[in-house]
Amino acid sequence: MAKKDKEFVKEITPQSEDYSQWYLDVILKAQMMDYSPVKGCMVIRPYGFTLWENMQQGLDRRIKETGHRNAYFPLFIPESLLQKEADHVEGFAPEVAWVTHGGNEKLAERLVVRPTSETIICEMYSRWIQSYRDLPVLINQWCNVVRWEKVTRPFLRTSEFLWQEGHTAHRNEEDAQEETLKMLEVYRDFVENDLAVPVVTGQKTDNEKFAGALRTYSIEALMSDGKALQAGTSHNLGEHFAKVFDITYLDSDGELKYVWQTSWGVSTRLVGAIIMVHGDDRGLVMPPKVAPTQVILVPIAPKKVREEVLPKVAAIYEDLKATGVRIEMDDREEYSPGWKFNEWEMKGVPLRIEIGPRDLENGQAILARRDNGEKETVSLVDLKERINTLLAEIQSNMFAKAVAFREENTHRTDDYEEFKKIIEEKRGFVISRWCGNSECEQAIKEETKATIRCIPFNQEEKPGPCLRCGGTSDRLAYFARAY
Amino acid sequence: MAKKDKEFVKEITPQSEDYSQWYLDVILKAQMMDYSPVKGCMVIRPYGFTLWENMQQGLDRRIKETGHRNAYFPLFIPESLLQKEADHVEGFAPEVAWVTHGGNEKLAERLVVRPTSETIICEMYSRWIQSYRDLPVLINQWCNVVRWEKVTRPFLRTSEFLWQEGHTAHRNEEDAQEETLKMLEVYRDFVENDLAVPVVTGQKTDNEKFAGALRTYSIEALMSDGKALQAGTSHNLGEHFAKVFDITYLDSDGELKYVWQTSWGVSTRLVGAIIMVHGDDRGLVMPPKVAPTQVILVPIAPKKVREEVLPKVAAIYEDLKATGVRIEMDDREEYSPGWKFNEWEMKGVPLRIEIGPRDLENGQAILARRDNGEKETVSLVDLKERINTLLAEIQSNMFAKAVAFREENTHRTDDYEEFKKIIEEKRGFVISRWCGNSECEQAIKEETKATIRCIPFNQEEKPGPCLRCGGTSDRLAYFARAY
Numbered sequence: 027m028a029k030k031d032k033e034f035v036k037e038i039t040p041q042s043e044d045y046s047q048w049y050l051d052v053i054l055k056a057q058m059m060d061y062s063p064v065k066g067c068m069v070i071r072p073y074g075f076t077l078w079e080n081m082q083q084g085l086d087r088r089i090k091e092t093g094h095r096n097a098y099f100p101l102f103i104p105e106s107l108l109q110k111e112a113d114h115v116e117g118f119a120p121e122v123a124w125v126t127h128g129g130n131e132k133l134a135e136r137l138v139v140r141p142t143s144e145t146i147i148c149e150m151y152s153r154w155i156q157s158y159r160d161l162p163v164l165i166n167q168w169c170n171v172v173r174w175e176k177v178t179r180p181f182l183r184t185s186e187f188l189w190q191e192g193h194t195a196h197r198n199e200e201d202a203q204e205e206t207l208k209m210l211e212v213y214r215d216f217v218e219n220d221l222a223v224p225v226v227t228g229q230k231t232d233n234e235k236f237a238g239a240l241r242t243y244s245i246e247a248l249m250s251d252g253k254a255l256q257a258g259t260s261h262n263l264g265e266h267f268a269k270v271f272d273i274t275y276l277d278s279d280g281e282l283k284y285v286w287q288t289s290w291g292v293s294t295r296l297v298g299a300i301i302m303v304h305g306d307d308r309g310l311v312m313p314p315k316v317a318p319t320q321v322i323l324v325p326i327a328p329k330k331v332r333e334e335v336l337p338k339v340a341a342i343y344e345d346l347k348a349t350g351v352r353i354e355m356d357d358r359e360e361y362s363p364g365w366k367f368n369e370w371e372m373k374g375v376p377l378r379i380e381i382g383p384r385d386l387e388n389g390q391a392i393l394a395r396r397d398n399g400e401k402e403t404v405s406l407v408d409l410k411e412r413i414n415t416l417l418a419e420i421q422s423n424m425f426a427k428a429v430a431f432r433e434e435n436t437h438r439t440d441d442y443e444e445f446k447k448i449i450e451e452k453r454g455f456v457i458s459r460w461c462g463n464s465e466c467e468q469a470i471k472e473e474t475k476a477t478i479r480c481i482p483f484n485q486e487e488k489p490g491p492c493l494r495c496g497g498t499s500d501r502l503a504y505f506a507r508a509y
Numbered sequence: 510m511a512k513k514d515k516e517f518v519k520e521i522t523p524q525s526e527d528y529s530q531w532y533l534d535v536i537l538k539a540q541m542m543d544y545s546p547v548k549g550c551m552v553i554r555p556y557g558f559t560l561w562e563n564m565q566q567g568l569d570r571r572i573k574e575t576g577h578r579n580a581y582f583p584l585f586i587p588e589s590l591l592q593k594e595a596d597h598v599e600g601f602a603p604e605v606a607w608v609t610h611g612g613n614e615k616l617a618e619r620l621v622v623r624p625t626s627e628t629i630i631c632e633m634y635s636r637w638i639q640s641y642r643d644l645p646v647l648i649n650q651w652c653n654v655v656r657w658e659k660v661t662r663p664f665l666r667t668s669e670f671l672w673q674e675g676h677t678a679h680r681n682e683e684d685a686q687e688e689t690l691k692m693l694e695v696y697r698d699f700v701e702n703d704l705a706v707p708v709v710t711g712q713k714t715d716n717e718k719f720a721g722a723l724r725t726y727s728i729e730a731l732m733s734d735g736k737a738l739q740a741g742t743s744h745n746l747g748e749h750f751a752k753v754f755d756i757t758y759l760d761s762d763g764e765l766k767y768v769w770q771t772s773w774g775v776s777t778r779l780v781g782a783i784i785m786v787h788g789d790d791r792g793l794v795m796p797p798k799v800a801p802t803q804v805i806l807v808p809i810a811p812k813k814v815r816e817e818v819l820p821k822v823a824a825i826y827e828d829l830k831a832t833g834v835r836i837e838m839d840d841r842e843e844y845s846p847g848w849k850f851n852e853w854e855m856k857g858v859p860l861r862i863e864i865g866p867r868d869l870e871n872g873q874a875i876l877a878r879r880d881n882g883e884k885e886t887v888s889l890v891d892l893k894e895r896i897n898t899l900l901a902e903i904q905s906n907m908f909a910k911a912v913a914f915r916e917e918n919t920h921r922t923d924d925y926e927e928f929k930k931i932i933e934e935k936r937g938f939v940i941s942r943w944c945g946n947s948e949c950e951q952a953i954k955e956e957t958k959a960t961i962r963c964i965p966f967n968q969e970e971k972p973g974p975c976l977r978c979g980g981t982s983d984r985l986a987y988f989a990r991a992y
Binding site for chain 2: 072
């Protein structure tokens with residue numbers, strides 16, 4: 027059987043040699059995912075999915091704390107609904123999957139597999155919303171969506187992916203804008219604090235905004251190869267959808283008004299961000315807050331003392347597990363401690379505990395950190411507390427490291443030649459003045475492959491000349507090559 | 510705008526008048542769901558979805574405690590994969606949705622929107638499983654599935670529904686059978702303890718087993734109209750799929766063997782069971798363990814004392830909320846207490862707290878139970894403890910009531926005339942002897958619309974004559990008309 031010969035465990039290509047290959051090597055070897063028989067669709071294996079579950083938990087809590095509730099809308103959207111909002115259909119129609127038959131019968135109207143759910147949700151909101159008393163409507167949905175992508179890359183761009191999409195309706199522009207920015211802030215807080223991935227926040231240009239939105243905002247992260255990744259977006263949809271879907275409410279002043287809407291989402295793409303921000307040539311490095319396994323306990327138990335050592339280490343393991351830490355014990359006989367160390371490092375487990383016969387005699391354990399390789403000896407009495415302290419330290423150290431990398435790789439220039447050189451040779455973010463003209467934006471993209479990631483909120487400098495046309499610019503933009 | 514005139518809040522049809530209409534009235538009025546523009550697909554609104562989230566939590570915990578991990582497999586299955594297992598394709602092909610185009614291009618091979626994931630998961634298992642050391646594989650998936658149903662009913666049978674599907678692979682028949690029954694027991698424990706829905710467990714007949722399975726087991730519940738509902742199934746798939754998908758492993762004896770597999774699932778159909786087992790003419794009755802809101806606090810605050818009463822009641826509310834109970838406070842000014850009582854009863858909230866100015870003076874609150882309407886006065890000092898005690902009491906009382914109803918509506922006869930009369934007039938479960946012949950089973954179904962729900966594990970009686978043919982029967986079966 028040829029298939030049985032396939033060797034899934036291969037060495038990891040160094041990042042410096044081929045970053046893309048490193049990425050694929052790492053996620054396959056760590057069993058984060060596997061390719062599926064369906065083009066562009068991947069399988070998320072248990073190790074990758076547990077990470078996603080932990081991420082969901084942290085974000086779902088924040089979404090609920092800000093007053094939203096989850097719901098579920100149909101997977102399928104009738105073609106006629108998708109076509110109601112002109113910009114929206116133009117943006118999405120070229121990349122949707124079409125259902126044409128149910129069982130043996132041809133459908134009277136084709137159905138789209140949702141690429142995003144604005145249209146079907148608006149259809150429902152137009153039934154549910156009558157009065158100002160019904161507002162705001164604050165609903166979120168966790169689901170799968172499909173966009174028929176030509177070029178795919180696991181987690182970063184797949185034909186099917188998992189995400190959450192928030193959809194809200196408000197009385198006026200002010201409330202909708204407040205919600206849009208509130209959820210952007212929720213994303214920033216979640217991504218920086220739970221995933222240890224620093225982000226720049228700001229507004230998208232008209233070219234880059236969501237199909238159908240009035241304004242789009244995003245969080246942008248920098249991967250360790252110097253390319254940017256859009257890590258989440260929040261849209262103020264204005265009254266665009268309300269007008270075509272007839273979502274009106276009777277206001278307290280007796281007037282019938284259109285609602286203002288927002289939508290916002292993050293996806294399994296964030297798993298790619300974790301891998302590319304923190305990973306190294308030895309594999310993954312998982313942020314403790316979302317790591318599937320936070321601590322791996324490896325008993326050092328040579329054959330002759332095995333029966334004496336194992337029960338004692340197992341007791342320590344049970345004790346630690348009861349404290350709620352996500353710990354596993356690797357007591358497999360067929361692998362050496364060194365092999366196990368490598369494997370768990372490759373999987374990115376933040377903290378390793380080694381306990382051998384001599385450690386037991388001395389009432390101690392050895393702790394090894396994945397983020398910086400440091401080792402220390404800890405008394406068994408202090409073990410629980412030290413683990414908690416170290417996990418918190420690792421989390422903040424990972425964030426600090428990523429911030430330092432981003433600072434080092436963020437450049438400031440208004441000189442187009444220098445700009446091109448940086449983008450070509452160093453990559454990273456380049457902050458430059460831009461006149462606001464989308465022809466300039468387009469030309470820069472064509473000439474350098476760099477796009478405007480966002481217009482940051484923080485605009486401290488005075489007006490000056492645009493990077494490319496030299497015309498007056500009152501705003502700085504973050505440029506980068508991006509995934 | 511005609512749509513705005515639609516009145517979603519209508520009275521509830523009594524169960525005795527029209528049970529089906531009662532069901533639809535209740536779920537629409539309680540905002541559990543709404544119809545969608547896609548035929549056969551519903552929207553699960555926040556109140557219904559929160560119930561589902563609470564159910565997921567209880568079941569997911571049990572699935573993980575028994576050693577399983579979650580993963581995610583693609584929504585789409587290539588036609589050629591679906592067709593590999595003959596019984597399986599015969600069972601599912603007539604009811605699948607077909608994707609024929611991606612973007613503007615026709616696909617080279619049609620894709621099925623998963624009706625269940627055995628085939629695509631088997632394809633992956635054949636890559637992942639090499640050695641006996643890789644076994645067992647214990648994976649579960651929470652996802653949406655699509656079956657193109659001709660006749661649909663919200664929650665009970667919809668074209669798209671949400672479920673979990675477990676898929677496991679084992680070394681031999683014994684391990685697979687053990688897993689199959691273990692998960693059936695997990696379902697029984699979850700449904701009886703968390704949903705307060707009593708079930709009968711047993712094996713399905715060959716006619717009723719899963720397409721492709723060796724043996725199917727199910728849990729069967731009795732709705733309050735006397736019809737049965739299959740509430741969950743667990744399948745021993747034997748080596749059927751392993752043989753067509755070539756899932757082999759090298760055993761410790763050096764031989765290449767096929768794995769034995771299982772699959773098992775429950776779905777949003779269980780929401781329908783909760784509604785139909787516990788609901789009454791005043792609306793829903795939610796089991797406390799999964800109720801979206803466990804306690805509703807209604808301040809009784811006439812206008813002139815409102816400003817004095819509300820802050821005090823709000824403080825009690827915050828205090829109770831901090832204990833972790835799922836409590837809400839209804840301090841809306843525009844509705845009377847009586848209106849609120851009716852609404853929250855209709856939504857099935859297990860426990861209501863009323864606190865008015867005189868109660869505050871006396872340091873007390875009034876508690877009202879949804880399950881039996883009993884009211885009591887409780888000192889504010891004892892409130893927290895009393896709430897916990899009452900929620901537990903309500904949970905067990907609801908279960909006991911449902912068990913009593915099932916007992917009253919379970920009949921034992923081997924007389925076919927009596928059988929027909931019971932099925933026609935009283936419904937409920939009828940336990941009768943069956944010879945094991947599927948022609949008899951089929952004839953009974955045609956003549957009475959009753960099907961064999963399961964062959965219970967408990968077979969205490971001696972052999973006797975088959976209900977219909979009079980031939981020797983060594984088994985009792987549970988018959989009922991079913992959803």
